[in-house]
Amino acid sequence: MDVTSKQEAQNKWLGKKKASLVAVTDGSMIPIEEVPDLVFSEKMIGEGFAMIPTSNVVCAPVGGKLFQVADASHAFEIRTDDGLEVLVHVGLDTVTLNGEGFETHLKKGMTVKQGDPLVKFDQEYLISRGCRLFIPVIVINGENENYRYMFKPNNEVEAQAGKTIALTIEGY
Template sequence: MLKKLFGFGKDQEKITEEVIYSPADGSVIDLTDVPDPVFSQKMMGEGIAVEPANGAIVSPAEGEVIQLFHTKHAVGIRTVSGIELLIHVGLETVNMNGEGFEAHVKEGDKVKIGDPLITCDLELIKEKASSTVIPIVIMNGEAVESLEPAGEKDAQKGTTKLLKIKVK
């Protein structure tokens, strides 16, 4: 009875397909083109990337913030289907120790597509880090049955579809 009332247990329908939207305005690039082997060789997982046009970074999916790095350069989100996404703003930005980054969420926050996550100073990143590119990586690839890039080249944050995912 309680399970039925509160919407969990056998009665809750499992979400098996999900769309990941762009976390930033900019140009969509293949993960293999990211100038860092950790991402381009998919050592952390499958995904896609965006070369941002500005410093507004939003949630690419509905879910929960499961990690916010203390340096505010990256955030982890567990989507409603259980996919764990890492949104990593720039390359080698961890060395900036949070300078030029402002977080708008904290761990445990529920987010919807388009909710602000991070604001960053792109000019400062260009000056102090190796790249402004934003890899979006699926950290629990074992949960993915199939992944299909949407094929877009130009991205608008929160509205452009980047990936279609089928969950196991």
């Protein structure tokens, strides 16, 4: 396929694909720029949103296959059937805990549905170890300038895990 045909094929579906990421926990949704970690706030690994949890359970923002589950049980990467890749990172500086304070049965290769529980965490333990309770949710393969992101902040009511739409992506 030549470059022109490839571009025409891309333009046919560009903007037609759409996905909605739901809140991964009960709590407040914030723009990714407000996360006090430059890797996330400067969008070094992608666009997204974050949550400040009031619950100790983190759910899948989309359905798909787990193509990465961190050994420390603090991060999960999900690939949807149509190729969207989403990272859920529970807490900041939590990798140093080596899995302490986290409980999950999930493994790489398993399939999850939107809203399924990914991990349970001990808020008090994380705080006592100096970890900050922000949960970034990042589209890690969304670097195309044609992607459109619509953050749906929920300032009046607490977001509900697995129910409240947090971010809509078009054009991936």
